[in-house]
Amino acid sequence: MAMKLHIEGLADTERLGLLLSGLFRPGICFTLHGPLGAGKSALARAMVSAGCGETGDIPSPTFTLVQTYEMPDSTAVWHMDLYRLKDLNEALALGIEDAFYEAVCLVEWPDRLNGFLPANTVSVEIAFDEASDTARKFIIDGPDALLQQIQKLDIDGFLVAKQH
Numbered sequence: 001m002a003m004k005l006h007i008e009g010l011a012d013t014e015r016l017g018l019l020l021s022g023l024f025r026p027g028i029c030f031t032l033h034g035p036l037g038a039g040k041s042a043l044a045r046a047m048v049s050a051g052c053g054e055t056g057d058i059p060s061p062t063f064t065l066v067q068t069y070e071m072p073d074s075t076a077v078w079h080m081d082l083y084r085l086k087d088l089n090e091a092l093a094l095g096i097e098d099a100f101y102e103a104v105c106l107v108e109w110p111d112r113l114n115g116f117l118p119a120n121t122v123s124v125e126i127a128f129d130e131a132s133d134t135a136r137k138f139i140i141d142g143p144d145a146l147l148q149q150i151q152k153l154d155i156d157g158f159l160v161a162k163q164h
Helices: 010-021 040-052 088-092 096-102 144-153 158-162
Strands: 003-007 029-033 066-070 076-081 104-108 121-128 136-141
Touching (some): 003 010, 003 144, 003 158, 010 136, 040 066, 040 076, 040 104, 040 121, 076 096, 088 096, 096 104, 121 144, 136 144
Parallel strands (some): 029 104, 029 121
Antiparallel strands (some): 003 136, 121 136
């Protein structure tokens, strides 16, 4: 069952990124949905920082399409921004098919893939919240086993406190 969260601002987004990075292993894909400015890149940066120990600049791959990082165990993390692509063939030319099995993938604008996603995909939908300029509504969905793992990572009750 999907998790519906009310996230207050950047600190909460970073905390959520830390929790989600606990799922990082080869073959896991996170699709990040939402309008421009909703916080997809901020969440991806938080996930990369937590999962890979990156402390420097983590740029959005808007123009490069893909930024790659490495986890301490040498697993690659691909952060993709597919906004500028027109179709699935352009995405396949990037080598994403192999990345879906060998790396952790964070995909902004996944609609460009026309549903071509691995089975172990966690969907994160982000929407603006009318209550505040910095608040967002998140819906996290995916295979039950992965959602259960996310809940097990929530040892301090952060997700429970943010559910609406």
